[in-house]
Amino acid sequence: MTQPSEGPAATGVPTCYRHPDRETWIRCQRCDKPICPDCMRDAAVGFQCPDCVREASKGSRQNRALYGGERSADPRLTSYVLIGINALVWLAIAATGGTKSRLADLLALRANGLCSPGDGYLYDIERRVCESTGSTFLPAVDDGAWWQLVTSVFTHVEIWHVAMNMFALFIFGPALEGIIGRARFLAVYLVSGLASSVLVLFLSSQYGSTVGASGALFGLLGALLVAARKARLNSQWLMQNLAIGVVITVVGWRMISWQGHLGGFLGGVVAAALIAYAPKEHRPLVQWGGLALVTLVLLGLTALRVSTLA
Template identity: 40%
Template sequence: MTERSGQAGDATGGPVPTTPVCFRHPDRETYVRCTRCNRPICPECMRDASVGHQCPECVEEGRRSVRPARTAFGGGAAGREGYVTKALIALNVLVMLLSILSAGSGNALAGGGLGGLMGSSTPLTEWGAVLGLARFPDGSIGGVADGEWYRLVTAMFLHYGVLHLLLNMWALWVLGRTLEAVLGPMRFLALYLLAGLGGNVAAYVFTEPNRFTAGASTAVFGLFAAVFVIMRRLGRDTSAIVPILVINLIFTFTVPSISVAGHLGGLVAGAVMALVLAYAPRSRRTAFQVAGGALVLVAMIGLSLVRSAALLG
């Protein structure tokens, strides 16, 4: 019963209008109506609206009909909080601590190369870094070609020394928050992982099979390329990112012990994935982005299989 209807007679027989009552609380009289459904509502049921008040049912129905906010590339608005970027940094720091503990000494902090920047290896880096195929001192053989495919993933979370970690995490903090905000959490995570994997695959394919390579810089270089692609797609100025990218490329080619193949591979993989994310047709954006990412992954697997066959042949 939404309101009392009808008319009652007074002492002279004339009609007397009744007072409307709240449709949710029939014992409460009210003259206020929901601006959406026009039903009477009492003060307890009133919900502020842009114009007037609405009842709880109409407010809930309106929430269900409102589409969640999306970014220009189809991602969720939660990316503005940078949760994935923070989680990736925390994971890298945790793995660094485990690496130091695995060494059983301070060697991971005081390793050689650029005054300790690159650091020395630890049992954990030897276990998880990219390695094509090599014989260890105990006579065992290991490497990606020997079936240790996990190295192509774990290597992007391992670092040679604290300074190596800090440089990569600073770059991830600066680039990651920007990209996660415009892409959304899941698309940014896919970009990061595929860029890191692409750099590690390139290191596996183009580096000496007995050389260890590790670091988040494969993924970070992919983020550099992605920022350039995304900003161009949005019509924003990219003049600030170009000098930073050039400086990092100069370091890549001039500083000893840096994996040139890993950095360039991450750069290419990040650029390709960013193009997929940025230029997917709006009408079927998600399907196009997923398919594009899958093709990039399949290409990486194919290159790895070819390299393994060459090393084992």
């Protein structure tokens, strides 16, 4: 807030660059602009003007996340967007048949394609033969449906499944984004989801289908553990949640993809380690280069798995 005008300054006398009606002999130590007492900001040496202080604060530590990158203005935003995407996909599947939805068949992760003639059974028949009989072929990664590596992470069929996973994302997502920033948080989430899908391809039945964000969520939990350990923070509540997740996975192993949970957790740990332990001198290069390399390795493993199914 400025004070009322005190009359025009004398001719030839310096005036504040923000308040031309005020005489002043004080200048900003950075830009040398004349500043009045109301515009003076304490600096390490002398005073600075508001513009220089604002410019300096853009690159200051207070606006940086713990391991580089910009601190999120609202650490909940990315999680809300992810929750919204998952909810929309679930609604689309529910509106197109639920467990019998063709959309679910396209988005779910499946290693080997199957033929669905509509009699309630699935058959391991080539696509050409399947479609020649008028049946529906369910595509898989080995048929070129590589999008399922990612889309399956955003796909849920049962309402209890999407509700539980989104509640976990609501809890863990903002906590991790508040530590590492928005871009790195999203990278960890996607890498964890991809790692989850890849381990499912290797260790699950090639004729089964897998859906759900659980793998990516285990990745967030693993990333939080790494970040907490690096910062020497109390991680007891994280270990408790990990233990609960392991118990649920073991108890429900017939219905729950332990392969996806394990793959996501390992992916999150690796991604977070690259972010948290990258040397400060080359932090962005090591972080993003490392994450890109991990992604390429996971895609390479997928290609390897596909070659064994062909």
